[in-house]
Amino acid sequence: MNIHRNLYLNAILIVLAAVAVTACTGGNGAPRMAGAATVTAMDVLSKEVESLDSYPATVVPVNEVELRPQLSGYITEIFVKDGETVKKGQKLYEIDRTKYIASYHQAKANVSTAEANLAKIEQDVKRYEALREQDAIAAQKVDYAKADLQTAKAQVDAAKAQLSSSTNDLQYSTIKAPFAGTIGIHQVRVGAQVSPGQPLLNTLSSDDPVAVDFVINEKEIPRFNRLKREEQPDSLFTMALSDGSKYPYSGKVIAIDRAVGRQTGTLTIRLSFPNPEKDLIPGMTVDVKVLNQDHGKQIAIPYKAVVEQMGEYFVYVVQDGKAHQVRIQLGSIVGGDIVVRDGLKGGEKLIVNGIQKLREGSAVEVVSNN
Structure with a gap:
């Protein structure tokens, strides 16, 4: 038992x-170790990072003009279809030219008449001056002839001015494309009556290249000023379309707005992008991607390993079985990682999990490495 x-x-x-x-x-x-905190850690390494800043942006034409009539009359011809691509100088609309052609010919005839009258008076003045030298004509008659000469010259100038005006009217009766681009949908049809400035006939936009506008915070202005002054690599500015697809061409800075918005504190940046396939249409919303300083070979760590204390950022590294706090300067977030710009050099053993109860000098036991 x-x-x-x-x-x-x-x-x-x-x-x-x-x-x-x-x-x-x-x-x-x-x-x-007695009282040691259990943690997991990883070796800090450098790796290739593609770090991009993203900005919502809008496609705008480099050149755009509203087509409006400058004369009164009826639309007699529309030479292009809705949405058609046109060349510079191509005919777009025609306003009834009948009275403008008549006015042009009348003005041209008036110039001929005035010039003929001027030539006659010039001959009279020459003849009278020759007779005056011989005392064969009264001086007053010569003075009258010279006054008639000045009047005749003024009449020629007035006739030529009227001819110029009539010529312009005749030219304005045919509305042509001021530059190459794409025309919109017609706002009038043949037979519509128009007057100077009214109505809007159509809008013409250039389409290759196009501009893309986005806004930046005023703190970023020095960076973009440098980018404009320096040579811009092809990969610096890229773009994602609204469906998430990457646009195949890269852009360049062509303009920075003149002033920061007083209420918004932002500044508009304008990029230029090639548009040979006409995939970009004015008014589209896109995302501009800009390479930042964290691009390339960088130290990147899991974001969950970072501790924030009173606006500063720290991580814990393992040295001699203890956790030591290291202050770091953060960069861009890349997926689940974040770039460390300063504080880590590589080769440290970074505590990733189990940091909640750690303090400077806490004893730790690394149970696994990531």
Whole structure:
């Protein structure tokens, strides 16, 4: 009876001893420091990073003009279809030219008449001046002839001015494209009556290249001023379309607005993008992607390893079995990682999990490496 009891007690002691050993080794057979926090860690390494700043942007034409009539009359011809691509100088609309052609010919005839009258008076003046030298004509008659000469010259100038006006009217009766681009949907049809400035006939926009506008915070102005002055690599400005696809051509800075908005504190930046396939249409919303300083070979760590304290950022690294706090300067977020611009050099053992209860100098045990 006593023998069985002793055997039972010995078995219990063996089990308790095994539990104690397990508790002291952490379950993997290695001794664990008393009071040490269990953490996981990783080696800090540099890796290639594509870090982009994204800005919502709008496609705008480099050149755009509203086509409006400058004369009164009826639309007699529309030479292009809705949405057609046109060349510079191509005919677009024609206003009834009948009266403008008549006015042009009348003005041209008036110039001829005035010039003929001027030539006659010039001959009279020459003849009268020759007779005056011989005292064969009264001086007053010569003076009258010279006055008529001045009047005739003024009449020629007036006739030529009228001819110029009539010529312009005749030219304005045919509305042509001031530059190459794409025309919109016609706002009038043949037979519509128009007057100077009214109504809007159509809008013409240039389409290759196009501009893309976005706004930046005033703190970013020095950066974009440098980008404009320096040579811009092809990959500096890229763009994503509204469906998420990447636009195949890169852009360049062509303009920075003259002033920061007083209420918004922002400044407009204008890029130029090639548009040979006409994929970009004015008014489209896109995302401009700009490479930032964190692009290339960088130290990037999991964002969850970062601790914020009173506006400053820290991480914990393992040295001699203890956690040591290191202040860092953060850069861009790339996926689940964040770039560290200063504070880590690479090669450190960074604590990733188990940082919630750590303090400077806390004893730690690394149970696994990521």
